[in-house]
Amino acid sequence: MSAPAASPGHAPASPESIATSMPSLLPGAPHFHLRDGELFVEGLRLSDLARMHGTPLFVYSKAAMLDALAAYQRGFAGRRARICYAMKANSSLGVLQVFAQAGCGFDIVSGGELERVLAAGVDGARVIFSGVGKTRAEMRRALEVGIGCFNVESEAELEVLNEVAAAMGKTAPISIRVNPDVDPKTHPYISTGLKGNKFGIAHERTLATYQRAATLPSLKVKGIDCHIGSQITQAEPYLDAMDRMLDLVEAIEAAGIPLQHLDFGGGLGINYNGDTPPQADALWARLFERLDARGFGQREFMIEPGRSLVGNAGVCLTEVLYLKPGEQKNFCIIDAAMNDLPRPAMYEAFHAIVPLAPRAGSGSCYDVVGPVCESGDWIGRDRLLNLRCGDLLAVMSAGAYCMSMASNYNTRGRAAEVLVDGTRSTLIRERESAADQMRGERLVD
Numbered sequence: 001m002s003a004p005a006a007s008p009g010h011a012p013a014s015p016e017s018i019a020t021s022m023p024s025l026l027p028g029a030p031h032f033h034l035r036d037g038e039l040f041v042e043g044l045r046l047s048d049l050a051r052m053h054g055t056p057l058f059v060y061s062k063a064a065m066l067d068a069l070a071a072y073q074r075g076f077a078g079r080r081a082r083i084c085y086a087m088k089a090n091s092s093l094g095v096l097q098v099f100a101q102a103g104c105g106f107d108i109v110s111g112g113e114l115e116r117v118l119a120a121g122v123d124g125a126r127v128i129f130s131g132v133g134k135t136r137a138e139m140r141r142a143l144e145v146g147i148g149c150f151n152v153e154s155e156a157e158l159e160v161l162n163e164v165a166a167a168m169g170k171t172a173p174i175s176i177r178v179n180p181d182v183d184p185k186t187h188p189y190i191s192t193g194l195k196g197n198k199f200g201i202a203h204e205r206t207l208a209t210y211q212r213a214a215t216l217p218s219l220k221v222k223g224i225d226c227h228i229g230s231q232i233t234q235a236e237p238y239l240d241a242m243d244r245m246l247d248l249v250e251a252i253e254a255a256g257i258p259l260q261h262l263d264f265g266g267g268l269g270i271n272y273n274g275d276t277p278p279q280a281d282a283l284w285a286r287l288f289e290r291l292d293a294r295g296f297g298q299r300e301f302m303i304e305p306g307r308s309l310v311g312n313a314g315v316c317l318t319e320v321l322y323l324k325p326g327e328q329k330n331f332c333i334i335d336a337a338m339n340d341l342p343r344p345a346m347y348e349a350f351h352a353i354v355p356l357a358p359r360a361g362s363g364s365c366y367d368v369v370g371p372v373c374e375s376g377d378w379i380g381r382d383r384l385l386n387l388r389c390g391d392l393l394a395v396m397s398a399g400a401y402c403m404s405m406a407s408n409y410n411t412r413g414r415a416a417e418v419l420v421d422g423t424r425s426t427l428i429r430e431r432e433s434a435a436d437q438m439r440g441e442r443l444v445d
């Protein structure tokens with residue numbers, strides 16, 4: 001099928017403009033690069049992986065994950081810190097293994113995540129448990145495996161955790177998650193530290209809650225915690241939240257309750273579309289200036305980064321099924337959909353879309369959409385691409401909050417996943433079959 005004409009308002013791209021715009025279409029992903037006109041991940045050609053495993057296919061670069069982690073490690077050099085990977089960003093076992101082997105702790109938000117992290121060989125003591133709705137069963141299991149800390153998010157949860165721990169004859173280590181009421185300047189669906197959000201305990205209630213916690217016999221206060229949002233691209237919201245949190249630490253300790261660790265959550269953004277978040281080491285250099293100035297620089301620190309460790313370490317490979325020119329829009333229909341890549345539909349998020357073998361010649365303007373029966377099933381809008389049916393594309397920055405939020409809508413099996421390390425690739429998740437999806441269902445007799 002020949003490429004349709006460009007839709008009004010979009011000039012066709014010249015070969016030069018496609019070539020020169022390629023580097024900027026590979027946002028923040030140095031381990032994904034063009035070699036001899038084809039897109040590679042580390043030492044492997046992405047199209048070879050797509051042919052070997054089929055599409056849609058998530059491909060992750062181990063080096064990219066370790067590089068992202070190294071920026072945090074540099075930022076914490078000479079400090080006492082534990083980096084707890086927030087596994088909700090990508091909870092595939094092979095990904096967890098990378099961070100476990102690199103010495104990370106983990107931040108979890110459900111019993112399911114706890115079982116995954118244990119299956120990846122991680123000791124419960126390296127895990128912290130966040131989340132506003134922990135069940136008694138989840139608390140029991142976490143206590144059974146010696147969880148490192150519970151980040152408690154409400155006064156009611158504090159009482160229940162005390163009861164559960166008492167019934168087991170155990171003491172639950174806790175932090176209280178503070179809602180500092182700071183605007184993280186990000187998408188409203190992913191800001192978590194504002195007064196109107198469901199997360200954490202209000203700033204004004206924090207001291208009283210610590211005082212209550214200190215009287216509960218089966219709890220042991222360990223630290224304080226806060227998380228203000230995700231895809232944060234500026235340092236100021238962190239500095240504001242830190243100041244508010246340190247004010248609280250001073251008040252809590254003045255009331256005779258010592259805090260061993262300070263947990264500043266996650267939230268650092270990545271470059272999706274020319275975004276310029278601070279690098280983790282630069283951000284922490286600024287935060288430590290403040291911590292040192294206020295005399296807290298030698299405390300024990302925890303952080304819970306998710307997206308910034310994996311987001312730009314992954315892509316989703318997909319095949320162009322059909323090109324469908326239209327009067328108002330040209331559609332490029334691909335074999336990946338909102339069930340694989342839910343972020344555009346949920347947050348109108350931008351992911352760069354790059355052909356694996358970019359072709360010279362004028363392109364056209366397309367809405368890149370999936371096969372799911374929803375108008376919201378789009379992956380990219382108004383993209384200038386020079387395409388033919390059967391071409392392979394990479395949806396960039398797909399390492400975080402894609403596979404972990406994938407669904408089976410339209411009874412579409414979840415994609416396969418491959419982890420690349422140099423010139424070695426490992427299939428870390430098989431493509432899900434229809435039989436996998438129907439497992440556990442019953443017909444009525």
Ligand code: LLP
Binds near residue numbers: 089130305308347401
């Ligand atoms: N800690 C807590 C308590 C959190 O709630 C979160 C994310 C994190 C750590 C990790 O934040 P990160 O470093 O990844 O920003 N699905 C959305 C993002 C939701 C984030 C929710 N909480 C998206 O696709 O943009």
